[in-house]
Amino acid sequence: MQADFWHQRWQAGEIGFHKHDYNAHMTRFIDLLGIEQGDHVLVPLCGKSLDMIWLRDQGFRVTGVEISPIAVADFFSENNIEHDVTEDSWGKSFKSAGITILCADFFDISPTDLPHVDGVYDRASLIALPETMRPDYARHIAGMIPDTTRSLLITLDYPQQEMKGPPFSVSEREVSRLFSDQFIIEPIYTEDCLVNEPRFREKGLSRLDERVFLLTKNIT
């Protein structure tokens, strides 16, 4: 997906993906990351997700990466979080106690721009990208995190021909194709969520499964 697409979505306020509750899969399964208070969690393509606040409140240090300046500004203003802004070569860093958001193209961020990553949380990030970009995303994540680091990955799986993404359908088979060369993949939960998602039913979907995976960066 081109950056312009997302800038337009944020400009127009078309952000149906943004949730006002903490993600129930995150709160249920975060312990599987095996991280401790003070550890650092990377949230790629973070939007203005409130999940970052929940993660901070558990005692984790959080870094989000988000391309839209509107999303980043909204996150700090809507949640009344004091922050400092600094300029970097790839964009701006918005730093607050416990949460930093890099306002940048995720693909421009390298491991040296981040503290040591102890865990990754991906909800609606991989599935925001079209098929052609997803292998680059998987490689980029793998290149940013140390061996043994775990990621919690939440995907949607539906008949792609029934709806134009985003969000795109990413099946279990595709998760395996994208990540199995560098990660051990454990499917941990699947939920039939069509009944709870009227906006997707209205778009004509006949099936919608939300899937949660634990990915562990393989020691090679």
Ligand SMILES: C[S@@+](CC[C@H](N)C(=O)[O-])C[C@H]1O[C@@H](n2cnc3c(N)ncnc32)[C@H](O)[C@@H]1O
């Ligand atoms: C579907 S939203 C999900 C946001 C967030 N993960 C959540 O759960 O609410 C995808 C987000 O990725 C951002 N995005 C898309 N491409 C990006 C890129 N290359 N680098 C950084 N952010 C990007 C978009 O602006 C959008 O906010």
